Amino acid sequence: MTFRSRLAIALLMVAIVPLAALGLAIRQRVSSLLESQFQQRVTTLVDVIRQDLDRQDRMVASRLEAIGAGMQADNRLRRGLLQPGMNQSYVLDYAQRVMSQSGLAILQIQDAAGRIASSGHFRNEYELVDPALPNLLTQVPGGRAIARVRTAEEPLLGLVRMDSVMIGAQSFTLVGGVRVDTVSLFALQVTDELSVTLRLPEDGGRPGESAADSLIVSEFPLPFVETRIGGDPNVGVARIVVGHSLAPLDDVRRSLSAWLALAIGLSALAAALLAVHLSRRISRPLAELAERASEVDLDRLDVSFAGERRDEIGALARVLGSMTERLRTSVRTLKEVEREAALGDLARQVNHDVKNGLIPIRNVFRHLGEVARDDPTRLPEVYRERQRTVETAVEYLEKLAATYAGLSPRLDLVPCDVNALVGRVIRGISPLSNVTVQPELAATAPMARADVLALRRVVENLVSNALDSLAPDGGTVVVTTSHEADKNGLPMVQLSVADTGKGMTADELDRAFGDFYTTKPRGTGLGLSIVRRLVRDLGGTLRVVTEPGSGTQIFVELPRAEERA
Numbered sequence: 001m002t003f004r005s006r007l008a009i010a011l012l013m014v015a016i017v018p019l020a021a022l023g024l025a026i027r028q029r030v031s032s033l034l035e036s037q038f039q040q041r042v043t044t045l046v047d048v049i050r051q052d053l054d055r056q057d058r059m060v061a062s063r064l065e066a067i068g069a070g071m072q073a074d075n076r077l078r079r080g081l082l083q084p085g086m087n088q089s090y091v092l093d094y095a096q097r098v099m100s101q102s103g104l105a106i107l108q109i110q111d112a113a114g115r116i117a118s119s120g121h122f123r124n125e126y127e128l129v130d131p132a133l134p135n136l137l138t139q140v141p142g143g144r145a146i147a148r149v150r151t152a153e154e155p156l157l158g159l160v161r162m163d164s165v166m167i168g169a170q171s172f173t174l175v176g177g178v179r180v181d182t183v184s185l186f187a188l189q190v191t192d193e194l195s196v197t198l199r200l201p202e203d204g205g206r207p208g209e210s211a212a213d214s215l216i217v218s219e220f221p222l223p224f225v226e227t228r229i230g231g232d233p234n235v236g237v238a239r240i241v242v243g244h245s246l247a248p249l250d251d252v253r254r255s256l257s258a259w260l261a262l263a264i265g266l267s268a269l270a271a272a273l274l275a276v277h278l279s280r281r282i283s284r285p286l287a288e289l290a291e292r293a294s295e296v297d298l299d300r301l302d303v304s305f306a307g308e309r310r311d312e313i314g315a316l317a318r319v320l321g322s323m324t325e326r327l328r329t330s331v332r333t334l335k336e337v338e339r340e341a342a343l344g345d346l347a348r349q350v351n352h353d354v355k356n357g358l359i360p361i362r363n364v365f366r367h368l369g370e371v372a373r374d375d376p377t378r379l380p381e382v383y384r385e386r387q388r389t390v391e392t393a394v395e396y397l398e399k400l401a402a403t404y405a406g407l408s409p410r411l412d413l414v415p416c417d418v419n420a421l422v423g424r425v426i427r428g429i430s431p432l433s434n435v436t437v438q439p440e441l442a443a444t445a446p447m448a449r450a451d452v453l454a455l456r457r458v459v460e461n462l463v464s465n466a467l468d469s470l471a472p473d474g475g476t477v478v479v480t481t482s483h484e485a486d487k488n489g490l491p492m493v494q495l496s497v498a499d500t501g502k503g504m505t506a507d508e509l510d511r512a513f514g515d516f517y518t519t520k521p522r523g524t525g526l527g528l529s530i531v532r533r534l535v536r537d538l539g540g541t542l543r544v545v546t547e548p549g550s551g552t553q554i555f556v557e558l559p560r561a562e563e564r565a
Helices: 003-073 075-082 088-102 132-139 247-272 274-294 312-374 376-405 418-427 452-469 506-512 527-537
Strands: 106-110 116-119 144-149 156-167 170-179 194-199 214-226 234-245 414-417 435-440 447-450 475-485 491-499 541-546 552-559
Touching: 003 075, 003 088, 003 156, 003 170, 003 194, 003 214, 003 234, 003 247, 075 088, 075 156, 075 170, 088 106, 088 116, 106 144, 106 156, 132 144, 132 156, 132 170, 132 214, 274 312, 312 376, 312 452, 312 527, 376 418, 376 452, 414 418, 414 452, 418 435, 418 452, 418 475, 418 491, 435 452, 447 452, 447 552, 452 475, 452 491, 452 527, 452 552, 506 541, 527 541, 527 552
Parallel strands: 144 214, 435 475
Antiparallel strands: 106 116, 106 170, 144 156, 156 170, 194 234, 214 234, 414 447, 475 491, 491 552, 541 552
């Protein structure tokens, strides 16, 4: 037997046997990793769906609460609900109008007897007595459920919950919700491998149990309710089922098997053609390393350079593996630092706004404490006088919480009475005895086109900063409103806050409206930054007049609300 034959046989044994074992091990390992990855995808999608359902549920609850508050303030609706026959058309159309304005797809208003006073999704339900749906919602865990409701065309499937509101001495029930297909789990373009299915009680068992191409299935239940005229309600459990197909795994297995067979064939050929394939056996590992190295970037650091070679190629693979591991560690650290910084910025802004909302409440309770100590008999009278201040501050905090529930809240631009808003802010302030807050309001109330909550935050931040700028021996803050025109002659509403504080230098003024710049020991540096952003979002302008030792005056100009005949 020639040396070439012995070398070919040796190369065949050395190359094919380990290669076959390695290929089978890789095939098994890849299958295991893919199964784990598929399971993680299913688990992650289930978590995303659950979180989105919770978010939609919170959104429905907050909008029902807002609708209830609007009903209490609508005198025309109140007369129609409390005095049957009055404003009947207005009551009939009320639910449909506010439903479209709030973004809901389902809205029904019932009285205490279960009579439907107004229905936004099915107007012909008016006067129908059907208390089953609210009664069922009070019994389900969490108060939310998947419900099938009647419409003029075909039944509508939605995520619903209920709320109640007092109109006069009567209690009314609100049932509202969104279409199920607006929830992100159904709006997402799910891949061919991932599937999301909503199974209703009449659909039977879990999907995917008998499907040959389903590898992983996960589900979570939701209560299901449906009312039926003249029949018993349909109550059960709906299931949101997430499945993952094993077709990609079969494709990978077939691909690995094909590559393994090809590698074995090439190795056998290399044994017969030793001289030709020796160079290839040297260059192939380098090419593989280069290919794997080309796959490394900041979005993909899972490329492995592990190998058993002890020669120069093995050393190069280990160097590349070590470098990839350092990159992986650095990327994780960078992402964590960025996340913590973003959370810190958001936390400081929330802290700043909440503190502004708590100041009126703290002042009222301080005042009540002083009255209780000095003249307890006046406590009920003073409480009634300051009660609205506390309620307004609580409403402000509630609206602030709803604003921060969406990372990009939409401003609700409505006519705002600037005089009334300034008065509420000033009444919530209890300045020191040597400090005067003086309102100089226009004789005719200026009506600005603005978001009430945003405009209140502007006024509170400006007044708070003006008070903080005063010297320890006291001073004066003057809040002025007026009707003005901008440089193009367009009607504007002007609000100004002037103080007798220390004023600002040119350098301080340049940095005053930047994020996190503050001269106060415990300040957040966000007050004036928030003011500038809110004024810009409201379509207004901001101007500062200041001089060291002469105080500061800040002018805010906002578009005037359109006058209606």
